[in-house]
Amino acid sequence: MLTKTLEQTYFVIDFDSTFTKVEGLDELAAISLAGQKNRDEVVGKIKELTDRGMAGELSFEQALQMRIELLSANREHVELLVDFLRGKVSDSFTRNKEFISEYRDQIYIVSSGFREFIEPIVTEMGVREDHVFANTFRFDEAGTIIGYDDTNVLSKNGGKVRLLQQLSLPGDVYVIGDGYTDYELRESGLANKFFAFTENIERQKVIEKADHIVTSLDEFLYLNNLSRSQSYPKSKLKVLLLENVHARAVEMFSREGFQVELLKGALDEDELIEKIKDVSILGIRSKTMVTKRVLENAPRLMVIGAFCIGTNQIDLATAEERGVAVFNAPYSNTRSVVEMAVGEMILLMRGIYEKSVKLHNGVWDKSANNSNEVRGKKIGMIGYGNIGIQLSVVAEALGMEVLFYDLVEKLPLSNARQCHTLEELLSQSDVVTLHVDGRKSNAMLIGEKEFSQMKDGVVFLNLSRGHVVDVKALANAIKSGKIRGAAVDVFPQEPKTNDEVFESELRGLPNVILTPHIGGSTEEAQASIGEFVPNKLLSYVNTGSTYGVVNFPEVTLPPLHDAHRLLHIHQNVPGVLSKVNGIFAKYGVNIVGQYLKTSEKIGYVITDVAKNYSKEIVQELKEIEETIKFRMLY
Ligand SMILES: NC(=O)c1ccc[n+]([C@@H]2O[C@H](COP(=O)([O-])OP(=O)(O)OC[C@H]3O[C@@H](n4cnc5c(N)ncnc54)[C@H](O)[C@@H]3O)[C@@H](O)[C@H]2O)c1
Ligand SMILES: O=C(O)[C@H](O)COP(=O)(O)O
Secondary structure (H helix, E strand, C coil): CCCCCHHCCEEEEEHHHEEEEECHHHHHHHHHHHCCCCCHHHHHHHHHHHHHHCCCCHHHHHHHHHHHHCCCCCCHHHHHHHHHHHCEEEEHHHHHHHHHHCCCEEEEEEEEHHHHHHHHCCCCCCCCCEEEEEECCCCCCCCCCEECCCHHHHHHHHHHHHHHHHHCCCHHHEEECCCCHHHHHHHHCCCEEEEEEECCCCHHHHHHCCEEEEEEEHHHHHHHCCCCCCCCCHHHHHHCCCCCCCCCHHHHHHHHHCCCCCCCCCCCHHHHHHCCCCCCEEECCCCCCHHHHHHHHHCCCEEEECCCCCCCCEEEHHHHHCCCEEECCCCCHHHHHHHHHHHHEEEEEECCHHHHHHHHCCCCCCCCCCCCCCCEEEEECCCHHHHHHHHHHHHHHCCEEEEEECCCCCCCCCEEECCCCHHHHHHCEEEEEEECCHHHHHHHCCHHHHHHHCCEEEEEEEECCCCEEHHHHHHHHHHHCEEEEEEECCCCCCCCCCCCCCCCCCCCCCEECCCCCCCCCCCHHHHHHHHHHHHHHHHHHHHCCCCCCCCCCCCCCCCCCCCCCEEEEECCCCCCCHHHHHHHCCCCCCCCEEEEEEEEEEEEEEEEEECCCCCCEEEEEECCCEEEEEECCC
C-alpha cells in the first residue's frame, strides 16, 4: 500500500510518550524508589524536569543531568522497567505492528531516553536493532547507575539533530514525536515533516510547531496512505457516552483508539443536537430522547447503543431511514429487575415497607392485619417477555400461581396460564405487575378503568415504563384503598440527573415504594451491559455485522480475508443492487463475497472485493442516488 512518493521516506520515531505511553526515566525513578518515603517528591521533581525539557523550557543537557543525579537505580530496576514498559506500548503502535515490520528498513527510533530499556521494547515490536539510537547509562561494579555516556551525541543539546546529520538518510524524513527536540529536527531542515503525536500527551508549544497533529499512529498512517490496521483512523471518530454508562465501555472504546467522551447525566434535545454534530457512535440509557431532530443533526452518526433493554427513547424509524443502526442489551439486566420485583412484592404483601416507615417515626405497629404470605397467591403479569418469563419462574418457586397477559401467543412456562383478555387477568390477580415494552401504543395502558377491574387490596408493581400507567388514576386507587401497596420504579417524567428534584403525585402516599428507575441498576447488570453493548457496536463498526440489531436488516458476516469490504446502505427501491453491481462490472472488480439484506425501508449490501480494485468505484457507489451511507473496511 506504500504510495510511490513515500518509497524513499524514512520514519524517525521518538520513544518516550510516543512509542510508549510513559516516560521511561520517570518510571525508572518510581520503580527504584518503591516503598521509600521520598518517592513521590523525587519522582515529581524528575517528571517536572522531563516536562520542561520536552517542552523546550530547559536546555536538554541540563534537564538530563539533573534527572540522572536525582535517580538512584540499578540494573535490576532497569529490568523491572522493561517488563513494565512491555505493557505500556502505545495502543496505536500495538495495533500497527505490521506497519513496523513492513517498513523496518525505513523506521528509526531516535530518543534521548536510554537504550537499556528502549531496545528490548522496540525490537520486540519489529524495529531493527541497528536502527535504535539512544543514550546509554554508566553503571558501577555493583550495577548501580552512576551516570551516562556523555560522549553520545544524544546526551547533548541539539543531540537529535546532530545524530540525524550523522545518519544522513538518503530520502525524505518524517518525524513522529511529542517533544520539542523532535520538532527541532524539522526546524533544522533535516526532516521534511514533523508530526506532533498526541495519543499520550499534548504539549502546546510542540503542537504549535507541527506540520500535522496526529492523535494516533493510525492517523499518521491514514494521512500518508500507508498500510494500517484501521481503514479509517478511529482516533478521528468520536464516541459520546451519556447517563454514566459503565466504565468498561469507556475502556473498550478507548482501547480501540476512539475519542471517547463520557457524561454523567442525560442531555435534553437541544443539548444533544449541539453535542452530536461530530459524533459517530452514541451510547445512551433510558433517559436520553434520540428524536427525529437529533438524528437530522447527526450527519456522522453510524450507530447508537442503548445500554439498557428499552429502545422506546429512540426514534427507530428515523434512525433506520438515515442508515443509523441501533443495538441494545436485551437481557443483561433482566434478572436484576426480576429480583427487585420479587423483593418489593413481598415487602408490600406483608406491609413491611409501611411498618418500617412508621417505626422510623417512633410508631410501634405490631399486628398481622393486611400482612400476607405470597405463597398460594396469584401473580398476574402484563407482558410475558424476557422479564415476565423469568419472574414467572421465580414466582412459581415461591409457591405462587402465575397468570399472564400478552399481545401475542406465548409458550407458558411450567404451570403459568395465559389469559385471553386483560380484564381476565386483572380480575383474578392478587399482585399485578407490568412488564410490557415501551411502544407508544402502550401509553396509559393501565388507567381508571383497569384499576377498577382489579381485586380490592391488590398489590401493584410498575417496573416497565412510566407512560404505561395513568399516574393520577394510580394515586386515586391507592388513596381509596383499592390498591393496598404499590411499587413504582418508572415515571412519565424522570429527572435527567441526580441533581434534579423528582415531582410526582405519588410522593408521600402510604405503602408506596418509589425508586428512581433502578430496576436494572445493579453492579452485575451494568458491568454486563457495559461489555455487551460495546461488543455489538464494535462488531458493527469493525465488520459491518448487524447481529442482534433492533432497527436494521440483520446480517452476520464472515471475517474479512485478503479483501476490502464495501458497505452500502440505500433506500429499498427497485434497481439499486443492479446499480451497485453495474459499477463493479464497469471497473472489472473481482467480487469475493456479497451479502444483501433488506427491510421495508432500506437495503444493506456488503461486498467483499479483491484488493486491486480501481478506486473510482468508491466515489461512484457514494453517488448512487439512493445511497444513504457508504463506508469501507479493511
Ligand atoms: N425498571 C427498569 O430499570 C427496567 C429494566 C429493564 C427493563 N425495563 C422495562 O421492562 C419492560 C419489559 O422488558 P422485557 O425485557 O421483558 O421486554 P420484552 O420485549 O422481552 O417483553 C415485552 C413483552 O410485552 C408484550 N407486550 C407489549 N405490549 C403489550 C400489551 N399492551 N399488552 C400485553 N403485552 C404486551 C410483548 O409482546 C412482549 O412479550 C420494558 O419496558 C423494559 O424497558 C425496565
Ligand atoms: O430499559 C431498561 O433496561 C431499563 O429501563 C433500565 O434503564 P437504565 O439503564 O436507564 O437504568
